[in-house]
Amino acid sequence: MRITLVQSGGFAGLRREVIVDSDRISIGECRRLSELLERSGFFALPPRRLSGLPDVIQYRLEVDDAGRQHQITFDGESCGEELLLLIEQIEKLA
Amino acid sequence: MCRDRDHQRHPLLCIVPPHILQHLAQLRDPKLRALAENALRAIALSERLRGERSAIGGIAPLLATSTAGKQRSICDARGGATLPGAVVRREGEPPTADASVNEAYDGLGSTYDLYSTVYERDSIDGRGMSLLATVHYRRQYNNAFWNGRQMVFGDGDGKIFQRFTRSVDVIGHELTHGVTQYEAGLEYQGQPGALNEHFSDVFGSLVKQFVLGQRTDKADWLIGAGLFARGIRGVALRSMKAPGTAYDDPKIGRDPQPAHMDDYVETEDDNGGVHINSGIPNRAFYLAAMGFEGYAWSKAGMVWYRALTDLLGTASDFEDAARVTTEVAGAQFGTAGAEIVRRAWGAVGIQAAPRTARRKGGGEYADHPGSKRGVRGAAARSHR
Numbered sequence: 001m002r003i004t005l006v007q008s009g010g011f012a013g014l015r016r017e018v019i020v021d022s023d024r025i026s027i028g029e030c031r032r033l034s035e036l037l038e039r040s041g042f043f044a045l046p047p048r049r050l051s052g053l054p055d056v057i058q059y060r061l062e063v064d065d066a067g068r069q070h071q072i073t074f075d076g077e078s079c080g081e082e083l084l085l086l087i088e089q090i091e092k093l094a
Numbered sequence: 095m096c097r098d099r100d101h102q103r104h105p106l107l108c109i110v111p112p113h114i115l116q117h118l119a120q121l122r123d124p125k126l127r128a129l130a131e132n133a134l135r136a137i138a139l140s141e142r143l144r145g146e147r148s149a150i151g152g153i154a155p156l157l158a159t160s161t162a163g164k165q166r167s168i169c170d171a172r173g174g175a176t177l178p179g180a181v182v183r184r185e186g187e188p189p190t191a192d193a194s195v196n197e198a199y200d201g202l203g204s205t206y207d208l209y210s211t212v213y214e215r216d217s218i219d220g221r222g223m224s225l226l227a228t229v230h231y232r233r234q235y236n237n238a239f240w241n242g243r244q245m246v247f248g249d250g251d252g253k254i255f256q257r258f259t260r261s262v263d264v265i266g267h268e269l270t271h272g273v274t275q276y277e278a279g280l281e282y283q284g285q286p287g288a289l290n291e292h293f294s295d296v297f298g299s300l301v302k303q304f305v306l307g308q309r310t311d312k313a314d315w316l317i318g319a320g321l322f323a324r325g326i327r328g329v330a331l332r333s334m335k336a337p338g339t340a341y342d343d344p345k346i347g348r349d350p351q352p353a354h355m356d357d358y359v360e361t362e363d364d365n366g367g368v369h370i371n372s373g374i375p376n377r378a379f380y381l382a383a384m385g386f387e388g389y390a391w392s393k394a395g396m397v398w399y400r401a402l403t404d405l406l407g408t409a410s411d412f413e414d415a416a417r418v419t420t421e422v423a424g425a426q427f428g429t430a431g432a433e434i435v436r437r438a439w440g441a442v443g444i445q446a447a448p449r450t451a452r453r454k455g456g457g458e459y460a461d462h463p464g465s466k467r468g469v470r471g472a473a474a475r476s477h478r
């Protein structure tokens with residue numbers, strides 16, 4: 001599994017890119033990511049869901065997992081807590 | 095219920111349907127506007143008393159308006175994401191032991207004061223809206239934003255950012271997103287989005303200069319100075335004077351803002367680079383302010399305020415901004431004023447083209463989707 005997360009926007013406008021390769025993390029960490037992907041319903045989420053609010057942090061998340069590939073763009077005020085937990089977990093692995 | 099502020103019976107309060115009242119409440123005639131607002135509040139109260147909440151619909155936001163001048167409320171989310179959180183300081187109450195609360199309270203006040211004193215604007219919506227801010231949003235949250243109704247501040251993670259209430263220009267910036275929402279309504283994408291960010295940086299910086307009593311040549315023209323945690327190499331998040339020079343650090347990279355259209359950044363991130371390309375109009379404003387000299391909020395700020403509130407619309411781009419600010423400067427400060435603004439935009443690679451000679455398939459800016467009204471009308475309004 002390969003995960004690419006790009007964070008941009010927010011008041012600061014900082015851009016940060018994180019790439020996670022499941023071959024380079026522990027089995028436990030990989031299992032946790034898979035759980036969060038399932039709980040958030042990631043592969044069924046629409047490709048673009050933005051609040052349009054100014055200065056909120058924007059995310060572009062791409063996952064390639066055993067033939068399943070999906071990319072979504074969203075922001076911190078347009079998504080559920082499960083997706084934010086997934087983002088938090090990915091950032092911890094950076 | 096059918097009485098206005100002076101307890102006089104007025105037909106507006108009795109027979110005009112809510113959608114007409116909403117329109118009247120947007121007008122600039124203060125007497126008519128006040129009557130309409132009072133009528134809307136009365137209707138809303140009546141509906142609420144009858145339990146018919148659904149009937150309030152679009153007029154509900156007016157319940158948040160105030161006619162009592164500056165009205166601030168600071169709430170505490172206590173590390174959660176529920177807004178607005180518990181009220182911890184109201185208007186007129188003494189400082190608390192929490193620096194975030196007091197900084198937010200003071201920053202809201204300073205922003206209100208700039209708009210009220212210099213531009214004769216009654217709060218964010220121009221109709222006395224109460225100012226609401228929440229501090230301690232989520233945990234280690236590296237951001238501040240305007241959610242369409244209120245301000246929200248994070249504490250920072252202590253590694254990259256400190257608390258976002260530390261810089262008064264951040265507070266002015268966020269509240270100006272509210273002003274833009276009620277005025278030009280610049281869509282948050284591409285060049286209109288970069289203009290949205292630009293106007294927030296302009297008035298955020300002007301709030302700071304106003305508080306410090308700084309003349310143009312004494313201001314630092316920085317946005318977010320003091321936000322970085324110890325060890326981060328940078329003076330601020332953005333520099334209006336020298337875009338692209340605010341920080342250069344191994345953890346967060348280098349300030350990506352361009353200062354000229356030649357370096358305009360095309361990107362899908364950040365809603366099309368709204369925080370990046372805003373560097374271009376930011377430098378134009380700085381140059382205009384330096385050209386006018388004195389206090390930046392007085393002449394340059396007035397020109398930009400009129401453009402934001404009277405002329406620009408949802409889809410306005412950099413050329414639109416250059417053209418209308420040049421025209422407003424000409425109307426308010428004569429040929430010399432127009433030339434200062436034209437040169438400022440020219441220096442960043444944007445020509446203030448005559449309005450009849452631009453925009454494919456479009457007419458004058460007054461016909462532009464979402465635009466407001468002609469510059470003559472704006473110039474005819476009183477100004478200082």
